[in-house]
Amino acid sequence: MVPDIWDILQTKGTEYLIAIAFLVLFIPFWRFVNKTEKTK
Amino acid sequence: MSTTTQTTSDFSAWIREKILMGRSPRNYLRSLITPFNIVAALILAVGIPVIGYRFANGLGAATNMSDTNPWGIWIGFDMLTGVALAAGGYVLAGAVYIFGLRDYHPILRPAILTGFLGYFIAVLGLITDLGQPWRLPYPVFVSFGVGSVLFLVAWHVFLYLTVQFLEFSPAICEWLGWKRVRRWVSSLTIGLTIIGITLSILHQSALGALFLLMPTKLHPLWYSQFIPIFFFVSSIVGGLTMVIIESTLSHRIFRGQLESERHVDLDDITIGLGKAASIVLFAYFFLKLLGIADGNHWNLLNTPFGYWFLVEVLGFVLLPCFLFAFGVRAKNVKLIRFTAVLTVIGLAINRLNVAVIAYNWNVTDRYSPSWMEILITVTLITTGILMFRWIVNRMPVLYTHKEFSE
Secondary structure, three states: OOOOHHHHHHHHHHHHHHHHHHHHHHHHHHHHHHOOOOOO | OHHHHHHHHHHHHHHHHHHOOOOOHHHHHHHOOOHHHHHHHHHHHHHHHHHHHHHHHOHHHHOOOOOOOOOOHHHHHHHHHHHHHOOHHHHHHHHHHHOOOHHHHHHHHHHHHHHHHHHHHHHHHHHHHHOOHHHOOHHHHHOOOOOOHHHHHHHHHHHHHHHHHHHHHHHHHHHHOOHHHHHHHHOOHHHHHHHHHHHHHHHHHHHHHHHHHOOOOEOOOOOOOOHHHHHHHHHHHHHHHHHHHHHHHHHHHOHHHHOOOOOOOHHHHHHHHHHHHHHHHHHHHHHHHHHHHHHOOHHHHHOHHHHHHHHHHHHHHHHHHHHHHHHHHOOOHHHHHHHHHHHHHHHHHHHHHHHHHOEOOOOOOOOOOOHHHHHHHHHHHHHHHHHHHHHHHHOOOOOOOHHHOO
């Protein structure tokens, strides 16, 4: 069965979205982890 | 005659000092009677004959495995989980010797020892599963099945076990007082670390690559062309979390060995390891999402297997990721240690999902382990713990040997 071109585009599009989401979210996450709370 | 007497006396003194930890045989035997040892002895007393029964009567008599379900918990837990949790050796060696994070040096030797014993126990589990132990060296010396992923796995295990033994051998040399040999093996450290990391990357991912051959047998949510990468990345988390657990337990159980040692702030080391685990888990979560997206299997998430998949990914990947992050921010070492245990359980669930639960998910003949399989697994884990304790009690693992301090 030949896969539908729209299915392929949708799958690849989702993969790119996940990759971009990772890159966008990683920066604030990195800052969050590396910023230790001030001791009271 | 006097020379013979002298030699016997030297040998007795050596046994007393090195093996019996300076005690007389009677005192040493008396010191062995502890609640933990009694439980361990009971497990071994039942477990070892059951291992003998498995070798004498075969897999059919001792396990619930079948032609449909040829892999049980000895592969799913002892081998796959054991090897992933033994990754602390290469992760820590890489951090200390390659990336120059010398702060982690005090926990390097126990991590390498845990790694070595983890692999050793995994190999024992593999021998129990395969049977015919005399054929174990075949892939290395006799029959080269170069087209098989298992051939790759066999070579990796053989080579990496050798490398880990050599990485740990300075501690053995210090224990035996072999200064020249110790100097020689210490000079190999950087080379061994590089070879060890290379072999581990290949080996951890090769275990995942085994499942690339089974697209129809493994549930689509767990099957992915990225599965070798999943196995490798999750092994880094397994190594880091296992080092957190092992160092915590070692510092409590072997406290006496640490008293004379310079102060090592284990809390700072634990926070550092927690931070690394948090960041790797964050990346691993997105990789798992890519795995679903790659096969376009989003609709399968709304099925019973999908719910179980979500439990694994949300409960044992994303949740620990944020718990580690909060623990690091608040410098809450207890939270980091609790999260490490949660993550190790999650890793075991992942490997059991891939090798047992989501494997052959669409057949009616489902596998569940027999009591003998579970008992043999418990026996092997107990053996590993006893070996770790035996070595730590004798060799300079948690402390620096006075004559060899650098």
